Amino acid sequence: MTMTDDQKTFALDDDSVVVVIGSGAGGGTLANELAQQGVDVVVLEAGKLHTAADFLADEWGAFSQLSWLDPRTTSGSWRLATDFPNLPAWIVKSVGGTTVHWAGASLRFQPHEFQALTHYGEVAGAELLDWPLSYDDLAPWYDRAEQRMGVTRTNDNKGLPGNNNFKVMYAGAQNLGYSCNTGHMAINSTVRDGRAACQQRGFCFQGCKMQAKWSTLYTELPAGIATGHMELRPESHVARIEHDDQGRVNAVVYFDADGNELRQRARVVAVAGNSIETPRLLLNSASDRFPDGLANGAGHVGRHYMRHMTGSVYATFDEPVHMYRGTTMAGIIPDESYHDRERGFVGGYEMETLSLGLPFMAAFFNPGAWGPDFTQAMDQYDHMAGMWLVGEDMPQATNRITLNSDVVDRFGLPVANVHYDDHDNDIAMRQHAYAQGRALYESVGARDVYEVPPYPSTHNLGTCRMSERPEDGVCNGHGQSHEIDNLFISDGSQFTTSGAENPTLTIVSLALRQAEFIGQQMREGVI
Amino acid sequence: MISQPLSRKPVSRRVFLKASGGVLAGTLAFASGPIALLAPSRSWAMSLDHLTSRQGEVLLAMTRKLFPHADLEDAVYALVVKSLDGKAADTATAEQISSGVSELDDQADGDWLALGDDERLAVLQSMAGTPFFELVRGDAVVSLYNNPLAFAHFGYEGEKGNPGYLSQGFNDLTWLPDPPQPEAGYLPFEEPSA
Ligand SMILES: Cc1cc2nc3c(=O)[nH]c(=O)nc-3n(C[C@H](O)[C@H](O)[C@H](O)COP(=O)(O)OP(=O)(O)OC[C@H]3O[C@@H](n4cnc5c(N)ncnc54)[C@H](O)[C@@H]3O)c2cc1C
Ligand code: SF4
Numbered sequence: 001m002t003m004t005d006d007q008k009t010f011a012l013d014d015d016s017v018v019v020v021i022g023s024g025a026g027g028g029t030l031a032n033e034l035a036q037q038g039v040d041v042v043v044l045e046a047g048k049l050h051t052a053a054d055f056l057a058d059e060w061g062a063f064s065q066l067s068w069l070d071p072r073t074t075s076g077s078w079r080l081a082t083d084f085p086n087l088p089a090w091i092v093k094s095v096g097g098t099t100v101h102w103a104g105a106s107l108r109f110q111p112h113e114f115q116a117l118t119h120y121g122e123v124a125g126a127e128l129l130d131w132p133l134s135y136d137d138l139a140p141w142y143d144r145a146e147q148r149m150g151v152t153r154t155n156d157n158k159g160l161p162g163n164n165n166f167k168v169m170y171a172g173a174q175n176l177g178y179s180c181n182t183g184h185m186a187i188n189s190t191v192r193d194g195r196a197a198c199q200q201r202g203f204c205f206q207g208c209k210m211q212a213k214w215s216t217l218y219t220e221l222p223a224g225i226a227t228g229h230m231e232l233r234p235e236s237h238v239a240r241i242e243h244d245d246q247g248r249v250n251a252v253v254y255f256d257a258d259g260n261e262l263r264q265r266a267r268v269v270a271v272a273g274n275s276i277e278t279p280r281l282l283l284n285s286a287s288d289r290f291p292d293g294l295a296n297g298a299g300h301v302g303r304h305y306m307r308h309m310t311g312s313v314y315a316t317f318d319e320p321v322h323m324y325r326g327t328t329m330a331g332i333i334p335d336e337s338y339h340d341r342e343r344g345f346v347g348g349y350e351m352e353t354l355s356l357g358l359p360f361m362a363a364f365f366n367p368g369a370w371g372p373d374f375t376q377a378m379d380q381y382d383h384m385a386g387m388w389l390v391g392e393d394m395p396q397a398t399n400r401i402t403l404n405s406d407v408v409d410r411f412g413l414p415v416a417n418v419h420y421d422d423h424d425n426d427i428a429m430r431q432h433a434y435a436q437g438r439a440l441y442e443s444v445g446a447r448d449v450y451e452v453p454p455y456p457s458t459h460n461l462g463t464c465r466m467s468e469r470p471e472d473g474v475c476n477g478h479g480q481s482h483e484i485d486n487l488f489i490s491d492g493s494q495f496t497t498s499g500a501e502n503p504t505l506t507i508v509s510l511a512l513r514q515a516e517f518i519g520q521q522m523r524e525g526v527i
Numbered sequence: 528m529i530s531q532p533l534s535r536k537p538v539s540r541r542v543f544l545k546a547s548g549g550v551l552a553g554t555l556a557f558a559s560g561p562i563a564l565l566a567p568s569r570s571w572a573m574s575l576d577h578l579t580s581r582q583g584e585v586l587l588a589m590t591r592k593l594f595p596h597a598d599l600e601d602a603v604y605a606l607v608v609k610s611l612d613g614k615a616a617d618t619a620t621a622e623q624i625s626s627g628v629s630e631l632d633d634q635a636d637g638d639w640l641a642l643g644d645d646e647r648l649a650v651l652q653s654m655a656g657t658p659f660f661e662l663v664r665g666d667a668v669v670s671l672y673n674n675p676l677a678f679a680h681f682g683y684e685g686e687k688g689n690p691g692y693l694s695q696g697f698n699d700l701t702w703l704p705d706p707p708q709p710e711a712g713y714l715p716f717e718e719p720s721a
Contacts, residue, residue, distance in 0.1 A: 161714050162706055163698050167705070168700070170711070171706075182712040198693075199692075200693040202692065322684075324684070326698070358672050358683035363668060368664075382682030
């Protein structure tokens, strides 16, 4: 018995439905919220439907089970292009999208981050822009998102208990005068919403068997289906979006599990395939009327790809730590997230506990490395503590998703090429963050400190950005494309700038706000 | 270095199959280590489907040089050989291994295994980045660290974490002071104090 067994179904030629592409943070939330309003929704999701019972306590096993492994290519000066040329991003292809294996950190953007251009000024080589909406516009939606996701340290949800990795971070934070707690996490610290409390498994990145961590897989999607207004179609890979003579989108063409090509008619289409697939789909939907792809009149689809400034610091100690026990990311220091050019870069960064199991530590510690330096670090695995650094990165027009027509997927569709060059601001911020992480662990008596390069990108943002003026971006402050009224962008692609914070709470808040807007526009007959 | 000299004839599949089916064997070095606890007996043996015994020995020694853990049993390194043996079901991969091993030997006057430690390393260094080297390194960085014996050796609990560490040591670190509440949060059944 799965959640789709008794769901309401809609005919392929039913042109009254909203089609949502992707069932992750953005798509899953939007779909449910529309269904709650009584709007009929069809969710097309490329990945399979897994249940929490399928999840594996095995890093490589879960990786093959859940990850997006369809081909992609890379270019640019970033190190990933060398180390993982076909894996620019570590994200999910499964019902629930990347919320299946996110860590749960749920931080609000800071008010100034919605106005990056105003606060930071021009930065050479970056196309900074203010968002077309302010913190105050989003604040009520942040409230609602925190409520439904059960974010700890909001709405009377107590903080998660700190694990061993947290203890080390906390001690170092004290020494450096930083504040530190177990974070705002969309993970149940007690039984809530019919889901268990976190059991401290430490397999948050492999799917939460306890369902303690919020994921659209077992919250938004079943709730949407229960309204009788939503149909979820797993293993439905969207190939292109079609439009009518007026240039309004009216159908979505997709391949089902057996490779059959089907066409679902639509009144409204919302794209939430994460920031690599969303622009790829719009580009692959080029037509006579829109020769450069949909919503791409200003040439911004695919541009300004952001992946956050990231890096990790791991340190070893004389005494054991066993960092892998317990919640992967419950420990956050926000003190470096402010903006001050004096530090040598604009924007700020967060420091967050992180651990990898032995298999992933070996794979990601220093890709390509071998020899005694590498093995000496692995020898100290159980005496290791770790943190992840995540900060604002710069929207560069040339950091970009394009179609690579030389490589096609199994449906014959050109794949996405991800081009990324580090901006000087990223490099300066990463150096600063490494130094602070190092100082933190050294203050606790670290034996060896390791600066670990970025993993395949977990945060992918900005490729269909919001802008006040149509010529500066792809969509408006409601994610509605400037060019086509009934085509919406509903995922992290909308981000005008990246902020320092992990993006999902903002993606969910935007989806809730967008759902209200779409509902209104439909009721008023505008779209 | 990247492409094979044209003159070298690839080993034909038939010859290769005839030469295959080797065995790797050894004895645990540490009678009481964590691995000994998992092993049914001190001596171990592993049959190979596609590689010869000598190829297996060379690959094991090579992996030991690439990822030197002084106290890690050969029985764990043998899992890398096992993994490569599986990949050698593919003829192209089998040929890559076969010519890679020959190349090591060629650079060592015929027997790389006869060299001393430093000389073995020097030969490997000269081959770094070649497809054969990357095949072995890329396989080993996964297969050496992704098995229960390695988990036991390095102190990672793997699947044991499946039920959760809530009552099994997620916060058992005692060499630092316990952080205060509310920063350090609360156990599921603990009531936050006002
Ligand atoms: C390991 C890891 C840890 C993370 N931790 C955090 C964290 O602690 N805090 C935080 O805020 N964020 C975290 N993130 C990021 C977070 O998961 C993402 O930002 C978020 O899920 C993105 O939402 P989305 O809607 O844009 O895309 P996704 O959630 O990725 O959903 C996109 C969905 O669209 C589907 N899709 C794509 N193309 C098509 C197509 N053509 N047809 C049909 N379906 C398609 C995909 O299969 C996928 O299911 C983490 C990510 C990873 C990988
Ligand atoms: S640590 Fe908590 S949130 Fe993470 S997988 Fe385990 S139970 Fe789920």
